[in-house]
Amino acid sequence: PLFLQDLSQALSRNQFELWYQPQYTAPGHTLCGFEALLRWRHPQHGILLPGVFLPLLEKTGLIISVGHWVIDAACRQLHHWNNQGFTQLKLAINLSPTQFEQHDIYDLIADSLARYHIDPAQLTLEVTENTALKNIDRSVQLLNRFSQLGITVAIDDFGTGYSNMLMLKKLPATELKIDKSFVKDIRDNSRNVKIVSTIIDIAHSMNMHVVAEGIETQEQHALLTHLGCSYMQGFLFARPLPVEKISALLHQKT
Numbered sequence: 001p002l003f004l005q006d007l008s009q010a011l012s013r014n015q016f017e018l019w020y021q022p023q024y025t026a027p028g029h030t031l032c033g034f035e036a037l038l039r040w041r042h043p044q045h046g047i048l049l050p051g052v053f054l055p056l057l058e059k060t061g062l063i064i065s066v067g068h069w070v071i072d073a074a075c076r077q078l079h080h081w082n083n084q085g086f087t088q089l090k091l092a093i094n095l096s097p098t099q100f101e102q103h104d105i106y107d108l109i110a111d112s113l114a115r116y117h118i119d120p121a122q123l124t125l126e127v128t129e130n131t132a133l134k135n136i137d138r139s140v141q142l143l144n145r146f147s148q149l150g151i152t153v154a155i156d157d158f159g160t161g162y163s164n165m166l167m168l169k170k171l172p173a174t175e176l177k178i179d180k181s182f183v184k185d186i187r188d189n190s191r192n193v194k195i196v197s198t199i200i201d202i203a204h205s206m207n208m209h210v211v212a213e214g215i216e217t218q219e220q221h222a223l224l225t226h227l228g229c230s231y232m233q234g235f236l237f238a239r240p241l242p243v244e245k246i247s248a249l250l251h252q253k254t
């Protein structure tokens with residue numbers, strides 16, 4: 001179909017962009033970094049979200065070259081912010097299952113960090129349970145290499161997979177992102193809040209810190225801060241934004 005032809009040319013036509021969603025410390029509310037989120041600026045349809053094209057990128061294997069671009073673009077942007085004096089920012093990127101399976105994924109990432117003189121501690125890699133589960137032994141090995149380099153490993157969409165506890169047991173991750181479906185209907189004394197509270201306690205007992213994503217209300221913000229989440233991300237604070245908006249945000253006095 002036409003859409004696939006468009007998609008296969010999108011990279012060479014420079015139609016992909018990274019947008020950035022701010023992340024804040026829970027107590028203190030300091031801007032501490034961003035999650036990089038892929039966008040496709042389609043000449044006819046405007047800005048398209050990953051939901052529309054990511055499955056097709058995965059299915060066709062185009063995700064390998066696009067994912068490579070994402071890694072490079074994210075590191076280049078971080079380099080730029082570092083040069084402007086924002087050297088404390090962290091940047092998170094998402095890795096899809098196919099990218100994760102790529103045999104040279106470690107080198108790609110390590111090379112990009114080196115090329116742009118980035119401290120690996122500034123980078124977070126987000127992997128979902130489903131990504132890690134495909135080949136759990138290899139995942140453990142690979143994630144160990146990333147963390148030995150100093151990169152933060154985060155388990156994304158935590159709680160939505162079928163093997164949450166196995167992931168916690170096996171993966172050398174230091175960050176856990178509670179899926180937004182848990183944040184969405186969090187209310188005092190609900191069963192959900194007990195689940196979330198327990199997840200946070202388990203994470204803390206394993207020296208992991210917890211990111212709550214999908215925060216849309218002050219209530220959610222207050223409750224999740226009270227429960228001990230370290231970092232917050234959500235429309236309440238900021239949507240994913242194009243880079244010009246992020247630069248403006250960084251330069252405004254906080």
Ligand code: G
Pocket residue numbers: 036037038049050051054067070094095096099240
């Ligand atoms: O905001 P949003 O619609 O951007 O993102 C939807 C989903 O797409 C998220 O689950 C996210 O993990 C995924 N995603 C966004 N950007 C990227 C990317 O650069 N690479 C990969 N592999 N997945 C991404």
Ligand code: G
Pocket residue numbers: 021037094126156157180213214215216233234235236240
């Ligand atoms: O990688 P992950 O699946 O976590 O992707 C994050 C997704 O969550 C992106 O699609 C982003 O646009 C979306 N998102 C971020 N904050 C919010 C929020 O407050 N509410 C909702 N509904 N979605 C959010």
Ligand code: MN
Pocket residue numbers: 035094126156157
């Ligand atoms: Mn994510």
Ligand code: NA
Pocket residue numbers: 156157158177179180213
């Ligand atoms: Na997520």
